[in-house]
Amino acid sequence: SQTIHQWPATxxxxxxxxxxxxxxxxxxxxxxxxxxxxxxxxxxxxxxxSVGIGQISSEVPQNLSASRPQDRQFILSSKKLLLSDSGxxxxxxxxxxDTGELFFGEGSRLTVL
Amino acid sequence: xxxxxxxxxxxxxxxKEDVTLDCVYETRDTTYYLFWYKQPPSGELVFLIRRNxxxxxxxxxxxxxxxxxxxxxSFNFTITASQVVDSAxxxxxxxxxxxxxxxxxxxxxTVTVRA
Numbered sequence: 070s071q072t073i074h075q076w077p078a079t080x081x082x083x084x085x086x087x088x089x090x091x092x093x094x095x096x097x098x099x100x101x102x103x104x105x106x107x108x109x110x111x112x113x114x115x116x117x118x119s120v121g122i123g124q125i126s127s128e129v130p131q132n133l134s135a136s137r138p139q140d141r142q143f144i145l146s147s148k149k150l151l152l153s154d155s156g157x158x159x160x161x162x163x164x165x166x167d168t169g170e171l172f173f174g175e176g177s178r179l180t181v182l
Numbered sequence: 183x184x185x186x187x188x189x190x191x192x193x194x195x196x197x198k199e200d201v202t203l204d205c206v207y208e209t210r211d212t213t214y215y216l217f218w219y220k221q222p223p224s225g226e227l228v229f230l231i232r233r234n235x236x237x238x239x240x241x242x243x244x245x246x247x248x249x250x251x252x253x254x255x256s257f258n259f260t261i262t263a264s265q266v267v268d269s270a271x272x273x274x275x276x277x278x279x280x281x282x283x284x285x286x287x288x289x290x291x292t293v294t295v296r297a
Contacts, residue, residue, distance in 0.1 A: 103284070159226075170229050173227040173228075175224075
């Protein structure tokens with residue numbers, strides 16, 4: 070069966086520090102992968118998605134970036150964090166078939182101080 | 183552009199009451215998919231149900247049921263005989279078109295079920 074994992078689960082970082090959140094999927098090959106952010110008390114905002122290795126589409130201009138160095142690995146990064154980057158980050162993969170439901174990881178809670 | 187609106191911010195009920203969550207969507211696509219997700223306090227989003235735009239038959243799955251009305255662009259979700267474990271944030275989501283695999287989410291409705 071397919072599984073998705075994110076780490077770290079919780080992160081507290083100072084403003085201006087770098088960021089790296091990792092997401093890996095097991096049990097499937099060449100999945101579509103997604104990074105969403107959920108600000109406190111708000112809905113989910115799509116940040117990036119990827120349809121294959123090295124292929125990244127950005128939905129929202131910001132100081133974050135994403136990379137897909139391997140088929141089942143998706144990384145969210147920043148060179149210098151801002152206070153506004155605080156939030157709950159969720160990685161997801163698209164299930165097989167055409168219906169397109171996404172399956173999410175456990176999430177990574179980032180607090181920028 | 184696609185848009186999903188969940189007008190209810192919070193709903194509080196007593197255990198065993200039914201809870202209906204409203205969702206209204208906007209899309210120009212004729213083929214699209216609608217979803218409901220549950221986010222318990224742990225934070226992980228859990229996929230609950232899916233509906234295709236070309237199938238308006240409403241269904242029941244256990245204590246969950248949904249009412250898809252294409253004429254009013256609504257996709258409401260009902261939890262029957264609510265339980266404390268149903269307390270969570272519920273999100274409605276829209277996937278527009280057969281070739282677009284990005285989901286747009288509503289702002290979520292927080293459901294609190296009191297014992």
